[in-house]
Amino acid sequence: MEESSHGPNGAESTAEEADLLRRSTKKYKRHRDEKENEESVKENEKSDMVMEDLGVDLTGVGNQKQSVNNIPAAISFKAALTNDQAHLYEGSDDEEELEDEIPEPVVVKPWPSLDVSKDELQKLRRPWRKALIVKLLGRTVGYRVLRQRVEQAWKLRGNFQMVDLEEGYYLVRFATKEDYHHVLFYGPWTILGHYLTAQKWKPDFVPSREGISSTMVWVRFPQLPIEYFDKDFLLRLGNCIGKAVKVDVPSSKSERGKFARVCVQLDLTQSLISKVTVRSLDYCVEYEGLHSICFECGKYGHQKDTCPNLVVSKPQNTDMGGTSGGTSEPAAGSKR
Structure with a gap:
């Protein structure tokens, strides 16, 4: 009669098989973990090389690698050429804060002086950041005539607001970004045979202190x-x-x-x-x-x-009281 698998010999065989299976599984897991670690190291080295090629400084970062999303995007050729990116259309609070960080000299004056905080200054300037300052070169026309003429010349898609200033300057605000760029970059515009100059609005613009260069x-x-x-x-x-x-x-x-x-x-x-x-x-x-x-x-x-360069010669003064046929004395400072 054959021995049952539940006998002593069968138990020892089962234990050996279980131990062999346990050692094989442990060895397989260790080999798999080592392979995953090697792949992880290679992936990190590859990532570091990419970050270095993109110009990202990894000094002092440790195990925390910088994300590629933090790398600034390259600007287009048009933006580099015109120096006018999309965020400049609506204005940038950060740039204005950097400009206002420089303290103005304190001058004591005999009249009242009003201070403006940075937050209030940004609030006051924000509506005018997408405006243009225009002026008709060499001629002065009325508000209604100029508005009618620019409507015909520009052919804008949206509405615009025009504010008259001193010295023939006008401030124009546009409803769309496309209209703003159209007027600024697709000139020159001619109104009544004269050029209409256009420039970006700038803070503290005083017409009497400005000149078109x-x-x-x-x-x-x-x-x-x-x-x-x-x-x-x-x-x-x-x-x-x-x-x-x-x-x-x-x-x-x-x-x-x-x-x-x-x-x-x-x-x-x-x-x-x-x-x-x-x-x-x-x-x-x-x-x-x-x-x-x-x-x-x-x-x-x-x-x-x-012309300021034109020298106008002044006639010499003559002595009308001199004797007949005589010559008068030359004026002071004149040469004989």
Whole structure:
């Protein structure tokens, strides 16, 4: 008769099998944990290399690694070119706080002085951060006329508010971000034959203390040979006058040949360029919309008869009481 598996020999065999199974399971778990640790170390090293390549400083971080989400996003080419990112449209409280951290000098005056806290200052400035300051260059028009004209020129999608200031300045607030950028970047705008300058609103703007030093204007190059009606070449030619912004579409496509037309950011504090030379040939430069140019100093803003550089000679004083046929004594300080 065969022995039952529940006998002494069967019990020893079962115990050995159980012990072998327990050791095998323990060895498998230890091998699995070691493999997971190796993979974890490799993953951490790979993460550190990525963070270092992205320019993140890991010094003193220890086991707590910085998240990739903390890395600042790269700005677009347009934002770098125009220096105008989306958050600047509504304004930034952080930037304003940094500016206001510099204490103003305390000056004792004989009249009352009112202090404004940072919180109150931010509250007062917030509604105007997405506004533009505009002014018609060289001409003064009324509020209703200007508003009607800019509505026709801008063709905005939303509504806008226009506030009249002193010295011919106006403050314009827009309902949409797109309209704000459209007016600021897609000029120059011409109203009644004069340029409408546009700039971002800035705090503590006082019209009587401001002056327009630059604006975008259309520049013509009459009688320029047709082979030079190339976009890249015309931009180079515009840079000889100021900072070239764009080329007129008919000029870039050679559709009109009487003159080439380039939009240029012009420094109004400098003398205007009257001619350019291309391959030893001189070509005149014409400025559209600038009606007050001095032909003495070449600057914008006054005429030749009021030019500060023009020296007006004063007639010498004569002695009407002298003898007939005699000469009078020269005036004091004059030379013979």
